[in-house]
Amino acid sequence: MARRELMPGQKRLTPGGVGAEVLTVLWFVFSLFPIVWLILLSLKSTEQQQNTFFTFTPTLDNFRFVLFGQTGSDLRQGLFNSLITSAGAVLVSLIIGIPAAYAAGRWKYKGSDDLMFQMLSFRFAPELMVLVPLFIIYRQTGLLDSSLGLIWVLQLVTMPLVVWILRSYFQDLPPDLEQAALLDGYTRTQAFVRIALPLVRPGIAAGALLAFIFAWNSYVFPLILANNELKTVTVAIATFQGGGGQIYYNHAAAAALIGALPPLILALSIQRYLVRGLSFGAVKA
Amino acid sequence: MSSMLDEPVLPDTGATPPPPGKPPVQVPKWRRDLRPYLLSVPAVALIIGILYPFVIGVIFAFQNYSAQTTRNRRFIGFENFQQVLTPGGTFFIGHAAWVTVYYAVLATVIETVLGVGIALLLNRSTIIGRIFEKVLILPLMIAPAIAALAWKFMYNADFGVLNHVLGLGTFNWLSADTALYSAVLVDVWIYTPFVAILVLAGIRSLPREPFEASSVDGAGPVYMFRRLMLPLIWPYILVAVIFRFMDCLKIFDIPQVLTGGGPGDATTTLQVSAFKDLINNGQYSRGATYMFILWIIVFITARVLVGVLGRAQRRAAGAED
Numbered sequence: 001m002a003r004r005e006l007m008p009g010q011k012r013l014t015p016g017g018v019g020a021e022v023l024t025v026l027w028f029v030f031s032l033f034p035i036v037w038l039i040l041l042s043l044k045s046t047e048q049q050q051n052t053f054f055t056f057t058p059t060l061d062n063f064r065f066v067l068f069g070q071t072g073s074d075l076r077q078g079l080f081n082s083l084i085t086s087a088g089a090v091l092v093s094l095i096i097g098i099p100a101a102y103a104a105g106r107w108k109y110k111g112s113d114d115l116m117f118q119m120l121s122f123r124f125a126p127e128l129m130v131l132v133p134l135f136i137i138y139r140q141t142g143l144l145d146s147s148l149g150l151i152w153v154l155q156l157v158t159m160p161l162v163v164w165i166l167r168s169y170f171q172d173l174p175p176d177l178e179q180a181a182l183l184d185g186y187t188r189t190q191a192f193v194r195i196a197l198p199l200v201r202p203g204i205a206a207g208a209l210l211a212f213i214f215a216w217n218s219y220v221f222p223l224i225l226a227n228n229e230l231k232t233v234t235v236a237i238a239t240f241q242g243g244g245g246q247i248y249y250n251h252a253a254a255a256a257l258i259g260a261l262p263p264l265i266l267a268l269s270i271q272r273y274l275v276r277g278l279s280f281g282a283v284k285a
Numbered sequence: 286m287s288s289m290l291d292e293p294v295l296p297d298t299g300a301t302p303p304p305p306g307k308p309p310v311q312v313p314k315w316r317r318d319l320r321p322y323l324l325s326v327p328a329v330a331l332i333i334g335i336l337y338p339f340v341i342g343v344i345f346a347f348q349n350y351s352a353q354t355t356r357n358r359r360f361i362g363f364e365n366f367q368q369v370l371t372p373g374g375t376f377f378i379g380h381a382a383w384v385t386v387y388y389a390v391l392a393t394v395i396e397t398v399l400g401v402g403i404a405l406l407l408n409r410s411t412i413i414g415r416i417f418e419k420v421l422i423l424p425l426m427i428a429p430a431i432a433a434l435a436w437k438f439m440y441n442a443d444f445g446v447l448n449h450v451l452g453l454g455t456f457n458w459l460s461a462d463t464a465l466y467s468a469v470l471v472d473v474w475i476y477t478p479f480v481a482i483l484v485l486a487g488i489r490s491l492p493r494e495p496f497e498a499s500s501v502d503g504a505g506p507v508y509m510f511r512r513l514m515l516p517l518i519w520p521y522i523l524v525a526v527i528f529r530f531m532d533c534l535k536i537f538d539i540p541q542v543l544t545g546g547g548p549g550d551a552t553t554t555l556q557v558s559a560f561k562d563l564i565n566n567g568q569y570s571r572g573a574t575y576m577f578i579l580w581i582i583v584f585i586t587a588r589v590l591v592g593v594l595g596r597a598q599r600r601a602a603g604a605e606d
Contacts, residue, residue, distance in 0.1 A: 021413050024406045027399075028417045031424055034474065037446055038435045100328035103321035115325060118332055124583055125339075126535040128559045129576040132569055133341035155331060163328065188320070217428035219538040220556075224564070238430045238542045249438050256434055260427040267426040274422060275486040282524050283483055284490075 041253035049250040062254035066240075075255055077229075078236035082259075085147050085222070085232065086215035089154035090162075090208050097162035098204070102192065104163070105170025116167070119160040120280070127220045130156065135224055145230045153221050158211035161280065165210070168281030169203030170196065206273030213263040233259040345573035352567025365574040376571060378578060380550060381558040385579070388465060388540075388554060389533035392472040396529055399473065400480025401522060405510075407481070408488050418485075425478045429471075433542035436471045440543075459544055461551045468540050468552050472533065480525040487521030488514065520598045527590045534583050555579045 041049065043058035066075050104112050134153060135144070143149035173196060181191040197204075222232040237259045240252045267274065276284055349361045369378040407414045407421070424432065439447045440458035448456050458467045491514070499509055537556040540546055546553035546561065553561070555575055562572035 017409065017411070020406050020409060021411060024403075024413055024417060027403055027406070028420070031474065031478070032420065034432070034435050034439060035423060035427075037439060041438065096327040096331055099324035103324035107321040109321040112321065112325075115329065115332075119328070121584075121587070122335065124531040124535075124587055126556055126559075126576050126579045126583060127537070128556050128563065128572065129342050129580050130335065130338045132559070132563050132573050132576060133338040133345060135563065136569065137338060137341070152334075156335060159328075159331060213426060217426075217430075219428065219430040219542075220560075224560075234428045234430045238434055240434075252434065253438070256431045260431050263426045263428070264423060267422060268419075271419070271422070275482055278425075278479060279483055279524050279528070283486055283521055 038253050038257060041250055042257050044250045046248060046250060049248065062248075062250045063258070066251050066255045066258065074231070074236055075233070075240075075258065078231055078233040079258070081147070081222075081226070081230050082216050082233040085150045085154060085226075085230070086212050088147065088151040089158045089215045090211045092151060093155060093158040093162040093211055094204070094208060097159055098166060098197075101163045101166035102170050102196065105167040105173075106175070116164070119163050122156050123160045123280070125156075127156070128224075131220065131224050138225060143225075145226055145228050147230060150222060150226045150230060150232075153225060154215045154218065157214045157218055157221075161211045161214060161277070162207045164280035164282075165207040165277050166200060166203050168276065168284060169200040172284075173199055202273060206270045206277050209266045209270050210274070210277040213266055216263055342573045343577060345570050346577045348570050350570040350573075352569070365570055366578075369571065369574050369578070378555070378558075378575060381553050381555045381575070382578075382582075384465065384550075384552065385534060385536070385554040385556075388469060388472075388536060388552075389530055391466075392469045392476070392533050392536075393526060393530045395469070395473050396477045396480050397522065397526055399477045400525065401484050403477065403481040404484035404488060407485055421478045421481060423478075424475050427475070428538075429475055430538040430542050432475050433471055433539045436467075436474070437543055440467055459548065461548045464544050464548060464551045468543050471539050471543065472536070475539075476529060476532075480522075480529065483525045484518060484521050487518040491517050517601055520594065520601050523590070523594045523597050527587075527594060530590065531583060531587060534586065535579065 040056075042062050043060070044056055045059050045061065048056045066072060100115070103109070104116055130153070134149075138144040138146075138149050143152075177195050177199070178188075178191040181195045182188065186194065217234060219234045219238065222230070222235050223238075226232060227235070237252070237255050240255050270277070346365055347360055347362060348358055349364070350358045368374055368376045371377060372379060403421075407418050427435075437459075439445050442448065442455045442457045442459075445458070447458065448454060457463065495513055496509065499513060504513075535556050536554050537560065540552040540554055540557050541560065544552050546557040550558075556579070559572040559575040559579075562568040562575065
């Protein structure tokens with residue numbers, strides 16, 4: 001067997017390393033237990049929902065109920081609303097963000113750093129600082145509960161992400177490539193569209209998907225600005241109580257899993273690019 | 286680097302070659318200089334569009350605007366600030382600010398220590414580590430509001446699974462004394478993977494030679510970690526700390542879903558408090574004042590931490606030479 005090159009700090013399994021393996025397993029028990037428990041709960045019947053045992057007859061009734069039962073339209077509407085507003089926010093972020101990221105990645109111009117830091121400050125600003133006035137403005141202008149209004153504020157989440165990630169991808173692209181294209185008779189725009197843009201495709205895909213996940217997962221924006229007809233899936237689930245007066249934990253668990261599934265699937269598909277995305281390109285991996 | 290004489294090779298992107306013999310297009314210098322600005326115009330417009338409600342919010346903080354005073358709304362100077370900054374007053378910000386900072390420091394410290402530990406464990410690259418690395422990020426990708434709901438079920442004193450599995454009887458996870466720690470535990474569950482994958486990426490980007498050299502010199506693992514690895518991955522750790530600390534300062538969804546800020550005001554962070562003012566009480570000005578103060582705290586903290594990060598990055602770059 002070929003000896004694998006070891007990274008600093010890496011060791012092959014030794015008796016002393018068994019302790020480390022035990023610790024690793026312990027973390028993952030803690031980390032995965034709530035997800036496993038949520039899955040189990042979602043498969044339990046209403047009679048079993050309050051027992052804490054791991055053996056029971058699994059049923060898919062809860063999924064059927066939350067999607068197609070009496071309150072099913074709420075969750076379906078929530079999924080649809082989340083899809084429309086998240087995708088809309090990502091689309092706008094890409095259209096506006098790609099040129100800005102290219103400008104910031106290629107040129108050092110007056111005010112470029114200020115612009116980038118202004119974007120980053122969106123990421124760290126307390127959401128309610130903007131949401132208090134927006135709530136009142138939206139109520140006056142009728143934008144409350146409109147997808148346009150929600151897409152507009154979701155930019156606070158998605159735009160900085162897209163711009164910062166893509167800037168780091170554009171910076172890594174050797175300027176020689178576009179220079180060569182210019183010498184070959186391309187215009188600057190053609191060089192950008194035909195040379196630079198295709199080469200950062202992985203960055204665009206990763207940035208867009210991550211932005212989508214963040215928009216999908218956001219809670220405080222839709223909670224305040226889209227509380228009725230436009231209720232998104234996170235808001236719908238956080239207040240999910242099932243039908244009637246009783247609280248149905250098994251129904252809520254099924255709904256929670258349905259709402260958590262799209263981000264999980266997307267995240268696994270862009271795992272290679274996650275580090276760079278989550279750290280806004282500040283950490284390149 | 287290729288020599289100047291080499292013709293740069295264009296990557297094959299499937300683009301059609303330009304017509305031959307066409308001379309390079311000459312663009313006047315002033316138009317070239319304008320290019321990055323033009324490209325940034327939409328982004329600037331968006332920033333201004335978001336700054337508008339922000340400025341309105343700042344104005345609110347200096348008015349007496351509430352659902353009750355809509356008709357005779359006026360500027361009252363620093364009265365709101367005086368109200369929320371007077372210790373002992375009805376609207377004193379102290380408790381919410383304390384809860385917020387306590388939560389942020391506690392969660393950030395625990396997540397950083399655990400995250401670095403997990404990164405070191407996973408870096409060992411045994412079979413177990415490689416399998417688990419794939420699922421490490423799962424909690425991070427579930428909406429915090431949904432994760433908080435799942436934990437709320439598990440915390441239930443009467444039939445929650447935690448008391449059952451841990452044999453705690455009817456321990457109340459969400460009492461006035463415990464709720465804040467239970468909220469931090471949910472935060473730790475969600476965000477420790479964030480620290481771990483950033484630090485793991487940092488460790489994997491390190492040069493191998495210094496470690497081999499010091500290993501030959503007989504350095505122990507603890508010495509190697511403290512003297513060699515830690516200074517080199519410090520910038521990565523700091524990036525994680527900055528992101529976590531700033532996000533924790535404005536934490537909302539976890540305490541809101543878990544306990545609605547309660548019991549009493551045990552988990553009422555500044556954002557939860559402002560939410561109550563805005564939605565439940567219609568106290569727009571007071572909510573805005575809370576948020577303005579939080580924004581100042583966040584802004585100053587960001588400046589300090591980013592400065593520390595810059596110094597650490599320069600030192601790590603120097604250490605690599």
